[in-house]
Amino acid sequence: MRFGQLSKRSTYNENLSLSYIFEDFSSSMYHLNEAKVIAEKLDDKQLLADIEWRNYPFICAVFGHVNGISTEDPAEQAHIEIVKGNDHLARAILNEMTINTPLLKYYYGLATRDKDLLMESCQDFIGKRSDHFFARLPLRAAQGSFC
Template identity: 45%
Template sequence: MRLSANILLEKKEQTWEQFQERVRLECDIETETQMMRRFFLQTSSIDVQKKGLEFLYMNGFYDDLQLLIKINQQSDYTSNRNWARIYQILLDTKSGQYSPEELLQQLEQLHTQETEVLCLKEFAKINIYYNRNQYNEFGNFLNTIEQLFLMIDDYFLLDYFKLRISQIYFVYSLMKNELIIARKYGYKVLTLTKSPSIQVDAHIKLGLSYTFDSYSQGIYHLEQALKIAKKHHLTEKIYLIEQRNIPFLSAKFKKVENISTNDISEQAHIEIAKGNDEKAVELLEDVSLDTPFRLYYMGKAKGDRNLLIRAYKEFIHERGDYFFSRLPLDELRKIYI
């Protein structure tokens, strides 16, 4: 570790590649990540300062990312300031500080001919639409990104961009109900990243991809996600898995013994699985039916075809979600048969 610390103190400017290759020779993965984290905050290289934003973002070091954004915002170079603007938008997308419309407007106001920044703009747009559950918008952005990839020659940066695009194809294929392709991308994401946050997200989506197929395979991935989240103290992920994902999958397969949740929607789902439809209706009457999942739960509990049709249409037309649209569709088939 003393040798690694000495590398950080060297006065000679080092590229991202040079520093990472030297650290890899002497450090385990976790130490390497922490050394890289410090390197990007301490470097005087203009090029490394902006590209370090991608490393910090993709590894979930958001506090450090905000510090590096400020460094780039104060740069004399337009390129660095543009990179800072993009990553600030990415952070603001996660925090929900601005509306999707405001974020998209900020992106449109960022003018550049720099290929990497153009690529990051497309990734940022996808993030915004992902948060809006509008998956049908992904296709056009993916075509643009793949064309831009051909003009990027930074090997390390391109590795992270390829990870991003694999994540996007994973979600896009899943929402298109192309499960074999989706799972292939899911496992690819797991092999491409050491980021606990990304690993957790991949396991969650892999687990949910078995909603209509296999409880045992689905719950395996959710338990893997929970194990990683707990190890790395990812409290928001732990809550999501314990309160929503596991209850959802368990209720879908009617494996609800010892399953509980604070989430009212999933409480209703559990009651439906137990055959307590009236209790489920009571729970759902206390919340707004503002998602297709809640419409589906209420429609299933009441045996209401109109609610199920509304849920199906919202999944398809508002979200472009052909995977979870199978929930109300399967229930409608039972009613009509």
């Protein structure tokens, strides 16, 4: 398989792993691991970093599997702390960042239990990114299923 095809296959698996965040942890992790194997073969340092420091902790946090999970990404550190119930620490981490993306608004809304901010995040996912899929995260939280 050519380099370009492998790269596309890795990205495909990475995206597919995220598509399972509302359904099944095992399927999500299976595809993320497939993406990681391919990224390692390609020695794609950027993709490996995205997988290890963002996507892996994100998926684990969405499913509540945060024991032993760490990351260098501050947003995902905050996400992990929210799931652990350490909202104060999560807010401290997020307060060091500019809350200007729908995902960061989602995390801050979770950490503060602010339904208005969660709905703003939902609206930003849809209005600014046309992303109805990830808009389900803050919507679900605002409806009472925090984290």
